[in-house]
Amino acid sequence: xxxxxxxxxxxxxxxxxxxxxxxxxxxxxxxxxxxxxxxxxxxxxxxxxxxxxxxxxxxxxxxxxxxxxxxxxxxxxxxxxxxxxxxxxxxxxxxxxxxxxxxxxxxx
Numbered sequence: 001x002x003x004x005x006x007x008x009x010x011x012x013x014x015x016x017x018x019x020x021x022x023x024x025x026x027x028x029x030x031x032x033x034x035x036x037x038x039x040x041x042x043x044x045x046x047x048x049x050x051x052x053x054x055x056x057x058x059x060x061x062x063x064x065x066x067x068x069x070x071x072x073x074x075x076x077x078x079x080x081x082x083x084x085x086x087x088x089x090x091x092x093x094x095x096x097x098x099x100x101x102x103x104x105x106x107x108x
Contacts, residue, residue: 034105038102039103059104065078
């Protein structure tokens, strides 16, 4: 077993928001990635255009809230709520609040 503290993990210097990869595993069935994002007030991910991933994304908001936009839908997701975005589904997220939004994301 390995125990990690998210605060001690290195941030991705290329990420538009604070993004710390907790683990990444490649198996016969595909990739599994877990990371923590911190989106400051007024910021969005991605910085421009629209994101779509080749894998499913499961996320839980651990602090604050964000607004997510997908094809024709807009939702506010708040602390304690979860998000599922299917592979290839275009989306963005932005923080229109006054505190950081913290999100744990699993890409499978």
